[in-house]
Amino acid sequence: MNASRQSSRLAAWLPRLVVAPSLLIVLVTVYLFIAWTGVISVTSSKFVPVYDFVGLEQFARLWATPRWHIAVENLFIFSTLFLAISIGLGLLMAILLDQHVRAEGFLRAVYLYPMALSFIVTGTAWKWVLNPGLGIQKVVNDLGWATFRFDWIADPQMAIYTVVIAGVWQSSGFAMAIFLAGLRGIDNSVIKAAQIEGASLPLIYRQIIIPMLRPAMLSVVVLLSYIAIKSFDLVLALTNGGPGAATELPSTFMFSATFRRNQMGVGAASAVMMLMTVAAIIVPYLYSELRERNNG
Amino acid sequence: QGAIEVMHHWVAESEIEALSVIRKGVEAKGFQWKDSAVGGMSGANVQQALRARLTAGDPPGAMQFLGWEGVQWAEQNVVRDLNDQAKAGGWRNALPPQLLPFLTAQETFIAAPINMHRQNWVWANKKIFDDAGIPIPKSWPELIQAGRKLKERGVIPLAMGDESWQVEVIFDALLADLNGPEFYRKTAIDLDPKALGSREMVKVFDMLREVRGLVDANFVGRDWAVATGMVINGQAAMQVMGDWAKGEFLAKGLKPNKDFYCFPTPAPVTSFQYLIDSFGMFKVKDPAVQKAQIALAETVMDPAIQKRFNLIKGSIPARTDVPVDEFDDCAKLAFKDRAEAIAKGGMIGAMTHGFASRPEFAAVFGDVAGQFFVGTMSSDEAVKMLVQGIENAR
Amino acid sequence: MAEAISTLPSPSPAPGSGRVTKTDETPRYNRAWIGRLFIYATLIAMAAAYLMPLWVMVTTSLKPLEEIYGGSFIGFPQNFTLDAWRVAWSQACIGTECTGLKPYFVNSLLIVIPAVVLSTGIGAINGYILTKWRFPGANLVFGLLLFGCFLPYQAILIPMARTLSLIGLAGSIPGLILVHVSYGICFTTLFFRNYFVTLPDDLTKAALVDGAGFFRIFWSIILPTSIPIIVVSCIWQFTQIWNDFLFGVSFTSGAHSPITVALNNIVNVTTGRKQYNIDMAAAMIAGIPTLLVYIVAGRYFVRGLTAGAVKG
Amino acid sequence: MSTLEIDRVRKSYGSLEVLKEVSISIDTGDFLVLLGPSGCGKSTLLNMIAGLETISGGEIRIAGRVVNDLSPKDRDIAMVFQSYALYPTMTVSQNIQFGMKIRGVPKAERAKAVQAAADMLQITHLLERKPSQLSGGQRQRVAMGRAIVRQPRLFLFDEPLSNLDAKLRVDMRTEIKRLHARLGTTIVYVTHDQIEAMTLATRVAVMKGGVVQQLDEPQTVYDRPANVYVARFVGSPSMNVIPGTLRVEGDKVMAVIEVQNRPPATISGIGLSRDAAARYAGRPVLVGIRPELFSVANGQPGTITVDIDVVEPTGPDTLAVFQLGGVEVTARLPPKQVEAGTATMLAVDTSKLVLFDPATENLIK
Amino acid sequence: MSTLEIDRVRKSYGSLEVLKEVSISIDTGDFLVLLGPSGCGKSTLLNMIAGLETISGGEIRIAGRVVNDLSPKDRDIAMVFQSYALYPTMTVSQNIQFGMKIRGVPKAERAKAVQAAADMLQITHLLERKPSQLSGGQRQRVAMGRAIVRQPRLFLFDEPLSNLDAKLRVDMRTEIKRLHARLGTTIVYVTHDQIEAMTLATRVAVMKGGVVQQLDEPQTVYDRPANVYVARFVGSPSMNVIPGTLRVEGDKVMAVIEVQNRPPATISGIGLSRDAAARYAGRPVLVGIRPELFSVANGQPGTITVDIDVVEPTGPDTLAVFQLGGVEVTARLPPKQVEAGTATMLAVDTSKLVLFDPATENLIK
Numbered sequence A: 001m002n003a004s005r006q007s008s009r010l011a012a013w014l015p016r017l018v019v020a021p022s023l024l025i026v027l028v029t030v031y032l033f034i035a036w037t038g039v040i041s042v043t044s045s046k047f048v049p050v051y052d053f054v055g056l057e058q059f060a061r062l063w064a065t066p067r068w069h070i071a072v073e074n075l076f077i078f079s080t081l082f083l084a085i086s087i088g089l090g091l092l093m094a095i096l097l098d099q100h101v102r103a104e105g106f107l108r109a110v111y112l113y114p115m116a117l118s119f120i121v122t123g124t125a126w127k128w129v130l131n132p133g134l135g136i137q138k139v140v141n142d143l144g145w146a147t148f149r150f151d152w153i154a155d156p157q158m159a160i161y162t163v164v165i166a167g168v169w170q171s172s173g174f175a176m177a178i179f180l181a182g183l184r185g186i187d188n189s190v191i192k193a194a195q196i197e198g199a200s201l202p203l204i205y206r207q208i209i210i211p212m213l214r215p216a217m218l219s220v221v222v223l224l225s226y227i228a229i230k231s232f233d234l235v236l237a238l239t240n241g242g243p244g245a246a247t248e249l250p251s252t253f254m255f256s257a258t259f260r261r262n263q264m265g266v267g268a269a270s271a272v273m274m275l276m277t278v279a280a281i282i283v284p285y286l287y288s289e290l291r292e293r294n295n296g
Numbered sequence B: 001q002g003a004i005e006v007m008h009h010w011v012a013e014s015e016i017e018a019l020s021v022i023r024k025g026v027e028a029k030g031f032q033w034k035d036s037a038v039g040g041m042s043g044a045n046v047q048q049a050l051r052a053r054l055t056a057g058d059p060p061g062a063m064q065f066l067g068w069e070g071v072q073w074a075e076q077n078v079v080r081d082l083n084d085q086a087k088a089g090g091w092r093n094a095l096p097p098q099l100l101p102f103l104t105a106q107e108t109f110i111a112a113p114i115n116m117h118r119q120n121w122v123w124a125n126k127k128i129f130d131d132a133g134i135p136i137p138k139s140w141p142e143l144i145q146a147g148r149k150l151k152e153r154g155v156i157p158l159a160m161g162d163e164s165w166q167v168e169v170i171f172d173a174l175l176a177d178l179n180g181p182e183f184y185r186k187t188a189i190d191l192d193p194k195a196l197g198s199r200e201m202v203k204v205f206d207m208l209r210e211v212r213g214l215v216d217a218n219f220v221g222r223d224w225a226v227a228t229g230m231v232i233n234g235q236a237a238m239q240v241m242g243d244w245a246k247g248e249f250l251a252k253g254l255k256p257n258k259d260f261y262c263f264p265t266p267a268p269v270t271s272f273q274y275l276i277d278s279f280g281m282f283k284v285k286d287p288a289v290q291k292a293q294i295a296l297a298e299t300v301m302d303p304a305i306q307k308r309f310n311l312i313k314g315s316i317p318a319r320t321d322v323p324v325d326e327f328d329d330c331a332k333l334a335f336k337d338r339a340e341a342i343a344k345g346g347m348i349g350a351m352t353h354g355f356a357s358r359p360e361f362a363a364v365f366g367d368v369a370g371q372f373f374v375g376t377m378s379s380d381e382a383v384k385m386l387v388q389g390i391e392n393a394r
Numbered sequence C: 001m002a003e004a005i006s007t008l009p010s011p012s013p014a015p016g017s018g019r020v021t022k023t024d025e026t027p028r029y030n031r032a033w034i035g036r037l038f039i040y041a042t043l044i045a046m047a048a049a050y051l052m053p054l055w056v057m058v059t060t061s062l063k064p065l066e067e068i069y070g071g072s073f074i075g076f077p078q079n080f081t082l083d084a085w086r087v088a089w090s091q092a093c094i095g096t097e098c099t100g101l102k103p104y105f106v107n108s109l110l111i112v113i114p115a116v117v118l119s120t121g122i123g124a125i126n127g128y129i130l131t132k133w134r135f136p137g138a139n140l141v142f143g144l145l146l147f148g149c150f151l152p153y154q155a156i157l158i159p160m161a162r163t164l165s166l167i168g169l170a171g172s173i174p175g176l177i178l179v180h181v182s183y184g185i186c187f188t189t190l191f192f193r194n195y196f197v198t199l200p201d202d203l204t205k206a207a208l209v210d211g212a213g214f215f216r217i218f219w220s221i222i223l224p225t226s227i228p229i230i231v232v233s234c235i236w237q238f239t240q241i242w243n244d245f246l247f248g249v250s251f252t253s254g255a256h257s258p259i260t261v262a263l264n265n266i267v268n269v270t271t272g273r274k275q276y277n278i279d280m281a282a283a284m285i286a287g288i289p290t291l292l293v294y295i296v297a298g299r300y301f302v303r304g305l306t307a308g309a310v311k312g
Numbered sequence D, E: 001m002s003t004l005e006i007d008r009v010r011k012s013y014g015s016l017e018v019l020k021e022v023s024i025s026i027d028t029g030d031f032l033v034l035l036g037p038s039g040c041g042k043s044t045l046l047n048m049i050a051g052l053e054t055i056s057g058g059e060i061r062i063a064g065r066v067v068n069d070l071s072p073k074d075r076d077i078a079m080v081f082q083s084y085a086l087y088p089t090m091t092v093s094q095n096i097q098f099g100m101k102i103r104g105v106p107k108a109e110r111a112k113a114v115q116a117a118a119d120m121l122q123i124t125h126l127l128e129r130k131p132s133q134l135s136g137g138q139r140q141r142v143a144m145g146r147a148i149v150r151q152p153r154l155f156l157f158d159e160p161l162s163n164l165d166a167k168l169r170v171d172m173r174t175e176i177k178r179l180h181a182r183l184g185t186t187i188v189y190v191t192h193d194q195i196e197a198m199t200l201a202t203r204v205a206v207m208k209g210g211v212v213q214q215l216d217e218p219q220t221v222y223d224r225p226a227n228v229y230v231a232r233f234v235g236s237p238s239m240n241v242i243p244g245t246l247r248v249e250g251d252k253v254m255a256v257i258e259v260q261n262r263p264p265a266t267i268s269g270i271g272l273s274r275d276a277a278a279r280y281a282g283r284p285v286l287v288g289i290r291p292e293l294f295s296v297a298n299g300q301p302g303t304i305t306v307d308i309d310v311v312e313p314t315g316p317d318t319l320a321v322f323q324l325g326g327v328e329v330t331a332r333l334p335p336k337q338v339e340a341g342t343a344t345m346l347a348v349d350t351s352k353l354v355l356f357d358p359a360t361e362n363l364i365k
């Protein structure tokens, strides 16, 4: 009796024991490291970490750096457009693919493949495609439309939009996949019901189906924001932050501050700013998600 | 005997070939060479990797240093001193004194230099120059003038890409050429706020704006080597680039002064903007590796090795006592200019590659020059931004 | 009601009445084919746009270098050659070692396989615990794990290097695997948890009554039913780890490097000359495993996503 | 007038023939129930009436007009789905008026119609809720509301009650019955629940494998099933179909049935046409006896003695299961009259007893 | 001997009290049905018996041994789940023997046990299939097979029939009943379907909101429900509970009920203890009349005349709905005796009529 009581004790603790190593790893590799970054951001670290305390000096320095302002502004432009366009395109592709098209598998693979390739090299291909003298502009000019201009990548005002284009190319297939999955989960009879009521297909999608994709939409928004905030090799490969600093993003700023400019403290400060932004997006999402799950 | 891991960022074909000279030298001494190449981002990737390695307490045996890197690591007390080898090899006398700040810390040698690149070269297509009847320009205004003329003839006057470092190469040249090497020293090295904010600085940016006018619209994302290619095949007339560009011409079988011109960026006082690659050794416990480190240092400083290395790499040896006979005309010109510059005070480190101010400041110059070049900023604004940026980085 | 019927439009003769219509997926009404045309036109145009960079890469890899430097960046190769592919695979120099990508390809496999297996396995068991063996604070644990997905990795390189050296794994493949696993479990736990939430609790209960224990239930009951989400987790982890450069370059060196580091060394030339054809061939060689994984298992990806990540 | 005529309608999915020449015709105000097991093609037929599936052959006419190629919205129908198919992102009120909105009905009119339907269905207090906040029965009512405001010529229901629990199902059934009585519209209703069919229909079409087995009034289907399949499918517990032999003695028609461990039982007083009696005299037949036709006998003649196997009290009645003629037979008896394991004498009400041909399994008329 | 004793058992989830001091005790061979609406805590109680939920208070004893802290596998129980919880990746045979495999039963023995169970449940031909290839009824049988091979002291069933369609449900019900008779094991069975409870149970525990309302034999629960809640919950259609007034004239006890548009009706001949009659004389009571207690009267005295609203023929019977005492009342009558919209005279069988206190809603004894 007693033995079995003990064994049921053990059984009660076993799950916790098994999950403990994961938790420990994450506590160290995520939270301890975040704490470390936080500490560095209030020190005068430059080339290597030093552990003095200089208050918020590095944050002041960070915000006095024009490049950082550009980075923050770019992040805002980039993530807004990137999200909006990826969602729009992803949704469009998903809806069209959902119309019982032939070769759906092939098309889906085509839309998804950019996710699989590292931008270290697709960046070069994109550079050429976007280059006014080599890519789209040249092709169109050669076809006879001589005044056609598509030279955003050379224009500091417009270059960030080329990053958006490449980012959309890379990630909209992913949005498509999630939306497609969501569409497949929708009860067919809802569409039939609306048909009987006389709604046209576009109307059905606009008024009924797209609103029903809310959970998928939420996932897409969160995952794409995550991609947007972490975008790094995308920018490095495509524009390397240029022309000038026109396509700097917080992640590239952080990297170059830490490893190119020997301003580890500033880099840490920018990391802290980024983490705070991420937390501002993710924590409410997590909260609502987990609460919902508990109820359901 | 021992094995030594050498970390570097040489990944291009000619770079690798040159490095193999050293490798073979070390291997000839009976040591093993373990190669750790990390290319990209002008060495930032390898910096990051190295920092992770040192943080982990697992440094490589040797590391290729650029700019202040060696000194900075020496400040962290992780670099082995090479004084014994330097004394035995007479390094101090064999090297230009201007290099010592990058190679020594508190009077001890911490790195062995292999080569010296000159950054402020102009490469020109001889046929275009001859056809247009343009002589080699003697000053920047003349160069601009010549450029305008070429443009009218339908040639792209200046081939370049929009990468910040390519802009900086020109900026560095202008900084020294327009106002003299002394001004360069005051601004790029001493960061004197008065000089930084002076009228002369404004002039530099004004000229940079003029240079911008010589470049075609499709310069985005263009590699320097592609730009060189444009000069070779006659699409463009000139390129301002370090002497690594020479390899492109030679590879095509072109001959200096017969098929192409190489001349320093024009100035009343010709400066010699150098950058050197050196090898530093990290402190390690393993005696076998320590021996290999010595072997590497000695190999690097071996004049014969330096000659062979630089014949391939396109640069000139860091040592001043290597015979010049086998080098090409451009290199010979470099030898000559260097001797002159050492004497006249025209030897200055190239800021672009970290041989002037420390990285946090050099980067500000890069930011401003890069943004100025591709944008519409006025020269006054650029100067203001420069002064503030330097102040903020202090 | 009566009015409603009387105000109906008088029946008009329907077109094609009495004809035996062809069987189709959905009823075909007026001008349906215009819609189909629009759908296909859009999908194909979009596919073309998506394939453009791939087209550029493929054609470039088949051109001799001279042709590229001669100005032909985009367009069909005039002198078709497979040299670049051969060089990239077995001859290209990465530093002074001219071995091509081959050994690094093997390295990456050595890294990616254990890392994917471990992170998927741990994620699976975490998901299992967080849904079927809930304990007080389980949600907090999940939340803590999940936030790890959103960490900007550039910020943690230095402390991670320090930690790896403390446990003696610095600069080794096992160390890199550990790094990938520790950040990977954040994602895999998310996937598996969301999937297992949809598995009925009765399954676990039935097995408990049958006398199965914690691990037995996981192994015999839960794992065999989670193939779709295992596929998703593996695809995701495979892509992430295979394409990782940052961790690879930071925590391994030299001959231990993963393929992305080697690829970077081929591609990322600053003061040297770029060999675009080899770059592109190398890039595609490096991308082939992930592409294969996507194409072969892509169907499960969409299906598994429904089950795993999307349920909001 | 025929509101709905289904005229030799066929449907195939590729080579699979799902409906084989189905012909049904109903009048205005009729309540047609399509009854059949899962997969027999009920939903397919309903969807074809609605215009949601193409017609492979034959014609469907609504109010005399061929609708084969008419889109759903032009057929003047409304449909209630098994899953209700409420638009989850809209409130109840928006759900109900969505169709009107599409047709461009002015706002005021829409509001009035919604109010009227909500009053009728007693869902006024729910109008601002989302479907996810409703219980099953409430959702069902909203789905009906959506159909009602359409004021269609024809209502289509696809198993609208099958998602509800037993208790609610009974309530909603009465509700639908009442609605039909009030609105007087023509209804086509799909179900596999025979009780629903019996209580709701004015006409029942029993289907099996894409073929209509019987189209009749419900009580007729119950009392005079066209074949064994219909007999067994309609009624719960099922009709007992017992092998026996027909004996004809003059005017008297009797069925002789084997009883385990006892002499054969004879059920006499079977009503059968002279003609049929002559044809089947002395030949094997299947005797169909509904469970409620049994009663506990007090020793009158013509009774059967059986050994009760299982007794299942349901509350108002008790079901007794026993062996007869080699098959298991269920009798519905008043509570507490029998006990398991005892021998009991049972009488049979022969007025409603039916006979089937063992070969064709069709009703012997 | 008591096989299962549930002794003042409580269960809370945080501050939510799901079970409040539940005490039930049953003997070996009993078939206990836990009956109650959704969310009343039936499954929770069953899970606590199985050891799948912790017990917040009280004791559960199986065969006299306290099992509060015993793990499920040591409790000598087997359980059949509502969703059957078959292991989807295993074949039927593997599903059935999984538990034995874990207990280390040798292969030959396992095979024999599987064969025996499969024979009993007639699923021998399914043994190599996966659960996804089975119909609902077959799955249900496999789940039972898995429980049977365990040969437990106690069987637990959690709504095993609620996923089946009406027809199959009836069949499987008989099957379970027979199984119980054959194996003689003690069974605890959860359902919210009162017919199942009535037909299967030897003891029914009617639950509501975590409290046992009545624990009795099924017929007792049906005939003498402890309160209005039980009365309404058990029986379909529900018991009619009609407000009325008790009149006592000497020995005769009568209930007076208002009838719409007519003089009040008096139902006389109610059996009530002298004591109770005295207490409630002249006071309002709730009169409980089951639908089947009504019959069509032929003008005898003591009948009630009502206007029939709706008539629902179910086949064997007809349900008539009308107003009485201000509430809607349903009567179960033989087919074709009444028509909607007509006035009908109905008699009431008072022997089974029950009375409730309007304040407490408890049965007046």
Ligand SMILES: Nc1ncnc2c1ncn2[C@@H]1O[C@H](COP(=O)(O)OP(=O)(O)OP(=O)(O)O)[C@@H](O)[C@H]1O
Pocket: D013, D016, D018, D036, D037, D038, D039, D040, D041, D042, D043, D044, D045, D192
């Ligand atoms: N799109 C389709 N393609 C192929 N076969 C189909 C399709 N839709 C239905 N079927 C087949 O047609 C037959 C009839 O289906 P239907 O949905 O009409 O059955 P049902 O009588 O409504 O059954 P249930 O009571 O289960 O709803 C089934 O055998 C089904 O498998």
Ligand SMILES: Nc1ncnc2c1ncn2[C@@H]1O[C@H](COP(=O)(O)OP(=O)(O)OP(=O)(O)O)[C@@H](O)[C@H]1O
Pocket: E013, E016, E018, E036, E037, E038, E039, E040, E041, E042, E043, E044, E045, E192
């Ligand atoms: N893990 C839990 N946490 C909080 N509340 C719970 C939990 N499990 C069950 N409950 C609540 O306990 C109550 C009883 O649940 P239980 O599952 O026992 O109901 P039930 O009688 O079996 O209903 P059903 O017929 O729907 O299965 C419900 O109100 C339910 O919401």
Ligand SMILES: [Mg+2]
Pocket: D042, D043, D044
């Ligand atoms: Mg159906």
Ligand SMILES: [Mg+2]
Pocket: E042, E043, E044, E158
């Ligand atoms: Mg339950």
